[in-house]
Amino acid sequence: MTRRACWRAVAVGLAMLMVQGCATTQHENGRGFALPASASFPSEATLVSANPSASPSADEWVEEAGARRAEVEWALGQMWAVASGEGQVGSVLEFTFWAERGALTLLSVRRRAVGGEVGQPTKAEAFTGGLRELLFTLAETRTGALGFTLHREQSRWRVDYEALPMDAPPETRKLPARRTGYSSRALSAVQAMAKQVVRLLQVPAGASARMRVELSLEDDRLTGWEMGPYHAAGGGTVRPADARVAEALTLTLLPFMRGLGPRTVRLELSGMHGGTSTTSHWRVERAETLRPEPVDEAVEDVLREYRLLHAQIFHHYREEMVDSVKLAGAFTLEQVALCVIGGLVGKGLHVAFEAVAPSVMRVATRGGAAGMRWLRTQLVRAGRADQELLRRLFVKVETEGFECLSAAERNELTQLLRRMEQSLTVKLDRDAKNALRAKAKADFYGAFHPELERVLRDVEGKQYDVHHLVPLEYAHLFPQLDINAAANLKALGKPVHGSINKIWNAFRKEAGDTASPEQVRQMVDITQRHFGRWFNKLYEPSQSDALLERVTAAALEDVSALVVR
Structure with missing residues (x-):
């Protein structure tokens, strides 16, 4: 696909196809994009020092170079998809990304100001050319939140950027991906949501209105949404929203699908009606992933490890297309225990199983690292059949979501947890003792x-x-x-x-x-x-x-x- 075709796809809302295969070309900054005069780039020595948190090996870092470039092209595409619709001089857009090991996760988009007169057209090639170099340098050398502020000038966009003080949000990805598009399932779900929202948007004649929409996401899936408060200035005959807002909603939300775990994304919309138009005009003023309430300190370390494991699982499943059955076969008992605790607490599923296995849920999900090790020990005594069952079920939960478990699989999980609960007060049999002795010796000399x-x-x-x-x-x-x-x-x-x-x-x-x-x-x-x-x-x-x-x-x-x- 040519670059021009890519950007045309953006313009019509086919964002999932737009950046794969787009090449880097020379450009003339003044025609469409300008870096601030104070912009400087890190030295080559700084470039070599990659993300310390992920600590990839030298070979891994080289192998991921193509994926890091794809991440940059994806981020450029998301910014241009919004900026291309802003023609008024003086408009200001803000984008916040989290960069880690070259992976870029969109955290928020905000329209800070709306301009006045319409400026000269800008081209995608000119817009992305200058920003590409800056973004790639930052993605290669930084770990943390990056803020980009885009200012619409008469014939170009000017950008300011800064490193923002922020702890790593739980939804951030840890590995860069070559696949920059979106699944057909994700696109269909977002488009269906956008159409339903548009039907609810309306503005009193000659007045303005505001609306909030909150969407529930898990990994790359839209799992639900609900309308928030609606405020209108005036009370005349209402005017429905024009159809263009559905495209704006779709283009705004799709980038947030490239996150991990359960989360809530809030959209703030503003609408206006003027003149004799039969419809009102709406725009997305702000979109951001909400920060969750702090979790119990006792389980924070376990959840941090779990998120790293989940990021690897999801990367292998989505990016490398590794079958979930193969992933399950490679799981250690430690990873199974981590997925169970992280999955139950991180997704809030432990509440559903407390009546079935109160002791298991209490110790495993509230005991932090000790709870994880306790659960691993219970898995050792559970026997190979139940271990394999839990591996299979939780890899499916990690890759496709809990809602994808069939009724039979949910029943299997319920019965397994019930067996674990009942076994806690039953004497160990010979096989369980032998398995625990072997594990104890391996752990004593290998881990402790x-x-x-x-x-x-x-x-x-x-x-x-x-x-x-x-x-x-x-x-x-x-x-x-x-x-x-x-x-x-x-x-x-x-x-x-x-x-x-x-x-x-x-x-x-x-x-x-x-x-x-x-x-x-x-x-x-x-x-x-x-x-x-x-x-x-x-x-x-x-x-x-x-x-x-x-x-x-x-x-x-x-x-x-x-x-x-």
């Missing part, structure tokens, strides 16, 4: 204490055992405890582990199946008090054998006293 991986080994070179302070057989007495948490895992030399097992066997012999949570806690205290000196430390037989024998005898006396009490 990698520095001990080569240190804590016996004379044969075998790694020390990993002991659960609260034994697996009593996990059902502590349903909110992550039995595989770092604090509950200790590495022990075999002699020490054998002695600890001896005192627990003595306790089991006397307490049987009637052990209470308090008794188990006291047993843990006995274990730590007598054997803590050897936790996560190398055991030297020549120095410790005699001491271990005395300590074991003392511990057994404490166990006898505990059982008697």
Whole structure:
């Protein structure tokens, strides 16, 4: 597609086709676009320092160069789609984007001023030529919010830009995309919404009016909308809106579809009627993604990790067209737990499942990172079948939305959560214990204490055992405890582990199946008090054998006293 054809597509509202394949050409700034006299560009050394938050490798950064350029062309297209309809000298437009790793997410558009006399026509090529260089440089070197203010002059547009102080909004994308268009589903949904809104817009004869529209989006889907307050000056015979506002609504909203997660976009519209016209003229004065209420600090870190994971999933699914089944197969249990918590809290779905699994929802969705690890442990004990089911369901939720789950799939999810809830107070079976022991050892040496991986080994070179302070057989007495948490895992030399097992066997012999949570806690205290000196430390037989024998005898006396009490 030629560049001229691209911009013609913008003019008629086919924004989803407009920028792919548009080439960069030389231009004459004065004919359509001017940078401010103070504009300066970063040095080549600065260009090399890419986005620190995303930390791509050198190879990844080079591979993404084409995608970063496509992002710039997309952003140029969105600005020109609005600016091309502003012919009055003195008009001022403001655009705010978030730049990260070259990905550009539109945050807001605002018409700050409306001009007077009509200026000379400007061309898309001249408008984009000068701005392209600036935008590409900023996208390559900056992470954060970028504000562009466009001033309509007699024969061109002049731009000011600044870096804006702002934390990363939750909807921002983390990876640049080569696909700059919009899906047919997104376009159809937005056009249908625009037509319905137009039917509701009206202005009293010779007067003005204002209207607000709030739209609910999730990823690249329009999930709902509602009209906000309507204010009119005057009360004469109303005049319906002309058809052109539907195109303006469509062109304004489509760029906001390139965001992530659930969010609300607010449009503020103004209408006027004058003369003998049978219709009123409406324009979009402002469009912005609303900032959500701050989440509980306990889950903020988890949601931040979740958003990064969701950005990768969505990128692979939409940009690289990776099938959701393949994505599900590559998920680790940690990622599944992150998606469950992030998906439930981030999308507000946990409320719907609190009646089914109150304990699971309470611990998992309000416990932050600890809650995520607790849920991962529950997934380990749930077994492979339920793990695979949850992988499949939540990858579908991440890529297509919760509303795309069928009635049967929602029932599967409900039953799975119910099984998890019921299992919390049921003794672990042999398979669950074996799976949890294997995971505990892998986590202890791989995640919690990698520095001990080569240190804590016996004379044969075998790694020390990993002991659960609260034994697996009593996990059902502590349903909110992550039995595989770092604090509950200790590495022990075999002699020490054998002695600890001896005192627990003595306790089991006397307490049987009637052990209470308090008794188990006291047993843990006995274990730590007598054997803590050897936790996560190398055991030297020549120095410790005699001491271990005395300590074991003392511990057994404490166990006898505990059982008697």
